[in-house]
Amino acid sequence: MFFEKYKDKKDGVIRGYDIRSPKTKVIAVIIMLICILMVCICLFPAVWVFLASFKDIKEFTREVSILPEAFEWSRMAETWNAFKFTTYYKNSLIHVAGAMICAVVFNGLLAYGLGVLKPKGHKIALGLVMWSLLIPSIISIVPLFRNINNLGLSKSFIPLWFVYGANAFYVMLFKQFFEEIPKELTEAAKLDGCGVWRMFVSIMLPLSKPIIMVVAIFAVTAAWSDFLLPYLVLQQAKWPDNTTMETVMVKLFSFKDTPTDAVSVLRASFFAIIPPTIIFIIFQKQITDGAASGAVKG
Amino acid sequence: MKAAKVKKEKFRKRDLMGWLVMLPTLILFAFFVWEPLIENIRLSFCTTKMYEVTGFAGLKNYIAVVNDVDFMAAFKNTFAYTFWSLIIGFLVPIIMGILISETVRGKSLFRVGVYFPNIMPSLATIWIWSYFFLPGETGVLNIILGWFGIEPQVWLNNPKWTIPLIIITLTWKSAGSTALIYMANISGISPDLYEAATIDGASIMQRIRHITIPSITGIAKTMLIMQIISVFQILYEPMIFKNGGPNNASISLMMLMYRYGYRDYNVAKASALSVIVSLILIVLSGIYMKATAKRNDE
Numbered sequence: 001m002f003f004e005k006y007k008d009k010k011d012g013v014i015r016g017y018d019i020r021s022p023k024t025k026v027i028a029v030i031i032m033l034i035c036i037l038m039v040c041i042c043l044f045p046a047v048w049v050f051l052a053s054f055k056d057i058k059e060f061t062r063e064v065s066i067l068p069e070a071f072e073w074s075r076m077a078e079t080w081n082a083f084k085f086t087t088y089y090k091n092s093l094i095h096v097a098g099a100m101i102c103a104v105v106f107n108g109l110l111a112y113g114l115g116v117l118k119p120k121g122h123k124i125a126l127g128l129v130m131w132s133l134l135i136p137s138i139i140s141i142v143p144l145f146r147n148i149n150n151l152g153l154s155k156s157f158i159p160l161w162f163v164y165g166a167n168a169f170y171v172m173l174f175k176q177f178f179e180e181i182p183k184e185l186t187e188a189a190k191l192d193g194c195g196v197w198r199m200f201v202s203i204m205l206p207l208s209k210p211i212i213m214v215v216a217i218f219a220v221t222a223a224w225s226d227f228l229l230p231y232l233v234l235q236q237a238k239w240p241d242n243t244t245m246e247t248v249m250v251k252l253f254s255f256k257d258t259p260t261d262a263v264s265v266l267r268a269s270f271f272a273i274i275p276p277t278i279i280f281i282i283f284q285k286q287i288t289d290g291a292a293s294g295a296v297k298g
Numbered sequence: 299m300k301a302a303k304v305k306k307e308k309f310r311k312r313d314l315m316g317w318l319v320m321l322p323t324l325i326l327f328a329f330f331v332w333e334p335l336i337e338n339i340r341l342s343f344c345t346t347k348m349y350e351v352t353g354f355a356g357l358k359n360y361i362a363v364v365n366d367v368d369f370m371a372a373f374k375n376t377f378a379y380t381f382w383s384l385i386i387g388f389l390v391p392i393i394m395g396i397l398i399s400e401t402v403r404g405k406s407l408f409r410v411g412v413y414f415p416n417i418m419p420s421l422a423t424i425w426i427w428s429y430f431f432l433p434g435e436t437g438v439l440n441i442i443l444g445w446f447g448i449e450p451q452v453w454l455n456n457p458k459w460t461i462p463l464i465i466i467t468l469t470w471k472s473a474g475s476t477a478l479i480y481m482a483n484i485s486g487i488s489p490d491l492y493e494a495a496t497i498d499g500a501s502i503m504q505r506i507r508h509i510t511i512p513s514i515t516g517i518a519k520t521m522l523i524m525q526i527i528s529v530f531q532i533l534y535e536p537m538i539f540k541n542g543g544p545n546n547a548s549i550s551l552m553m554l555m556y557r558y559g560y561r562d563y564n565v566a567k568a569s570a571l572s573v574i575v576s577l578i579l580i581v582l583s584g585i586y587m588k589a590t591a592k593r594n595d596e
Contacts, residue, residue, distance in 0.1 A: 005402040011485040012399040013505045015492055027502065031400050038394060039411030042474060045426045046418065048438060052429070064435050064444065110323035119316025125324060132331045134583035136531045138552060139576055140334035142559040142568045143341055146349045147334065159330075166326040196315040225419035228533075232560075252421045256538055262429060269422040276417045284410045291413060292478040 003028065046273060053267045060263050079267040083251065084243075089271075092247040095230065096223045098161030103219035104212055106165030111174030112200055116186060133168035138228065145232050155237035155245070160230055164223060170215045173290070177211040178204065214290035217283050221276050227253050248272050335576065341569035348563055359570035369571070371546040372554045375461065379529045379550065382465040388525050391473045392518065395480030396510060409481070412474035420471065424538045427467045428454075431539070454539055457547035464535045464548060472528075476521055480514055487513045523586040530575055551575050 006019040006028065018024045052060065053076060054068035063069075080086075113119065114126050137144075148159045181204070189199045227249035237245040246254075252272055255265050280287060345355045363369050398408045415423065430438040431453035440450040454460050491509050500508065533552040536542050542549030551571065559568035 009402055011487065011489065013396075013492060013502055013510055014400050015489070015496065017496070018502065024502065028400070031397050032403070035398055035401050035404070035408045038397075039408055042412050042415050042470070045423060045430070045470075046414070048430075049422075049426050061436060064441055066438070066441060106323040106326055110320050110327075113316050113320035117312070117316035117319060119313035119320075121313075122316065122320075125320060128332065129327065130587070131583065132327065134527060134586060135331075135335065135576065135579055136527075137331065138531055138533065139555075139572045139579070140331075140338050142555070142565055142572065143337035144330065144334040146341075146565065147329070147337070149349060162326055163330045165323060166330040168331075171323075196312070196319060200319075221417045225421065227419075227421055249419060249421050252419075252425065255425070265425050266429065269425045272422040273418050276419060280414060280417045284413075287417065288409050288413050288478060291416070291475045292482040 046277065049266055049270045049273070053263070053270045055263060057261050057263045060266075076267060076270075079264050080271065083264070083268060085248070085251075085268070085271055087243050088246060088248045088251050091234075091245055092224060092249070092275075095157055095160055095226075095247050096220050098157060099164040099223035099226075100216050100219045102161050102163075102165035103167060103170055104216055106162075107167055107170035107215065108174050108208070108212070111171050111178055112204060114171070115175040115178040116181075116199075116204070117196060129168045129171055133172065137163075141228060141232070145229070148233060154233050156233070157245075159233055160223075160226075163229065164219055167219075170218065173215055173218075174208075174211055177208065181207055210286075213283075213286055217279065217287055218290065221279060224276055225249060338569045338572050338576065341566055342573045344566055346564070346566040349565060355566060359566045360574070362567055363570050363574070366554075368546060368549060368554055368557075372549045372551045375547070375549060376529065376551055378461045379465065379532060380526055382462045383468070383525055383529050384522070386462070386465050387469045387473070387528075388518075388522055390469050391476035391521070392480055392514070394473060394477035395484060395514075396506065398477065399481050399484045409478060412477055414474070415471045416475045418471070420534060421538075423467070423471060424534055428539055431463065455544060457544050460536075460540060460544065460548040464532070464539065467535060468528075468532070479517065479521070483514050483517050484510060519589045520586065523582060523589060527579060527582055527586070530579060 003019050003025060006014065007016040009016055014024060014028065019028065048066065051066060051068055054071050055063070056075065059069060110125075110129070114122055114129070145154075148154050153159045185203055185207075186199060189203055194202075227247070230247050231250045231253050234245050234247065234250055239245055248268075249272065252265075252268055255268070341351070342359050343355055343357075344351045345353045345358075394412060398405065398412070401408060432438070432440070433450065433452040433455055434440065435444065435450045437450065437453070439453065443449070443451065452459075454463055487509065492505055495505050495509055531552060532550040533556060536548040536550050537553050537556070540548060542553055552575070555568050555571045555575070558564045558571060
C-alpha cells in the first residue's frame with residue numbers, strides 16, 4: 001500500500017524498482033518521518049501562539065506547559081477590544097487593497113512594455129529593473145522617507161500604496177509569463193492593426209489571469225506583513241475622526257518601545273497571523289506554484 | 299522607398315507607445331528605488347540637521363562611521379552572520395528539497411507545510427520566537443528540552459548563541475520557499491540518468507552524489523549569493539530579540555543604519571553607512587548576474 005505508490009514515481013533518486021529491497025523501504029519510511037517532522041516544526045510556532053493566547057499572564061509565566069488550562073475566547077475578545085484591533089484591521093485592509101491594485105497595474109504595464117512591446121532602448125530599463133531586484137529597498141529607506149516628507153505625503157497611505165507599483169520581483173514574474181504567450185497571437189494582432197492598448201485589453205489581460213492572481217496574492221501577504229515604511233509614514237497619523245491610521249504591523253512594532261505584558265503581545269501576534277493564514281489556506285496551490293516557478297530562472 | 303518610410307514612421311509610433319505604457323511605472327521606480335539610492339550618495343557627503351542639508355562634509359561621515367565601535371561590532375557580526383547562514387541557511391533547503399522530492403504520499407502537503415512560515419508576517423514570528431527563547435523553565439524550548447530531561451538553557455542571553463539562533467529563525471522562515479525552487483529543479487532531472495546509473499550499479503547515495511547534486515549546482519550557486527545578500531538585510535530580529543545585544547553581540551549593519559537614522563537622527567551618517575553596504579551589494583549582485591547569465595547560456 002504505502003510502497004505500492006512508489007512504482008509510479010516519476011522523479012527523484014529512488015526509482016520504482018528500488019522499492020523492492022527492504023533497505024530502500026526503510027529509507028523511504030525514514031524520509032517520510034523526517035518530512036513529517038519538518039512540517040511539524042514549520043507549523044508549530046503558529047499552533048503554539050494560538051494555544052498560548054488562551055493563557056492568562058499568571059499561567060503564562062508560572063506554568064511549565066504548552067497547552068492552556070482552558071479555552072476561553074472571552075480573553076481573546078478582551079485583548080482585541082483593549083487594543084481596538086478592529087481599527088488596525090481596517091487600516092491594514094485599506095493598505096493591502098491599494099497595494100494590491102498598484103502591484104498588479106503598474107508592474108503589469110511595465111512588464112508588458114519590457115516583455116512584449118519592446119520599444120527601442122527597452123534594454124536600459126530592463127537592466128535597471130534587474131539591478132533593483134538585488135538591492136534591498138531597505139538600504140535607501142532614510143532618503144526615501146525624507147523625500148516622502150518633503151513632498152508632504154507622510155501620514156497618508158499614498159506612498160505605501162504606490163511603493164508596491166515599483167517592485168522588480170513582480171515585474172519579472174509578469175515578464176516571464178508574458179514571454180510565454182505565443183508570439184503568433186501578438187503578431188497577428190499587430191497585423192490586424194490592433195493598437196497597443198487594445199492588444200493589452202483584449203489579448204494580454206484575459207490570458208494573464210493566473211499571473212495576476214499570483215502577483216495579487218503575493219502583494220496582499222507582503223503588504224499585510226510590511227511595517228518599516230508604514231511605521232515611519234503612519235506614526236501618530238490620525239483619520240479626520242481622530243482614530244489612528246496605524247496598521248496591525250505598526251501596532252505590533254510599537255510593542256518594542258512600550259512595555260506590554262507577554263500574553264497581550266502573543267494575542268496581538270495571533271490576530272496578525274490570521275488573515276495571511278486564511279489566504280494561504282485558500283490559495284495554497286497558486287502560492288506554492290508561483291513561488292517555485294517565479295525564481296527558477298533566477 | 300515611400301512604403302519603407304511609412305513603415306519606419308509607424309515603427310517610431312509603436313516605440314513611443316511602448317515607452318508611454320512603461321512611463322508611469324518607471325516614474326514610480328525612479329521615486330521609490332533609484333532616486334533614493336542616488337540621494338544616499340549625495341547625503342553621505344553632506345552635513346545634515348534632522349532632514350535638512352546644512353553643508354558639505356567631505357569624507358567626514360565615512361570616517362565617523364568607520365571609527366564607530368558599533369560599526370566594527372556590526373562589521374564583525376556580518377561575517378558571523380554570513381558564516382552561520384552558509385552552514386545552516388544554505389544547506390537546510392537543499393536537504394529539504396531532496397528529501398521532499400523522494401516522498402510519494404503527502405508530497406503536496408509537505409510542500410504547502412514547509413512554505414507556510416514564509417507567509418507569516420515576520421514581525422509576528424519574531425515576537426513568537428522571542429518567547430520560544432525565554433530563559434527559565436517556562437520558555438517554550440526549555441519546556442520541550444525538559445521532556446527529554448535536559449536542563450533549561452539561556453538561549454539568546456549567551457552571546458555565542460545569539461547569531462546562530464537568529465539564523466535558525468530566519469532559516470525556519472525562508473527555507474521552505476528555497477526548497478520549492480530546488481524541488482522544481484530536481485523534478486526536471488531526466489529519469490534516464492538515474493536508470494542508466496542504476497544499471498551501472500550505483501547505490502542511492504551514489505546517485506544523489508553524482509546525479510542530483512551536480513544537476514542542482516547551477517541553481518545552488520544562485521541561491522548561495524542570494525543567501526549572502528540576504529544577510530545584509532538582517533534588521534528586525536536582532537532589534538526585537540535583544541536590541542543588538544547582548545553587548546553588541548548581534549548588532550547588524552542595517553540595524554546600525556536604523557539607529558543612526560531614527561535614534562540619532564543623523565541622516566548623513568546613516569547614508570554613509572548605506573553607501574558602504576550598497577557597494578558591497580553591488581559587487582555581490584555583479585557576481586550573481588554573471589552566475590545567472592552563465593546558467594541561462596547552458
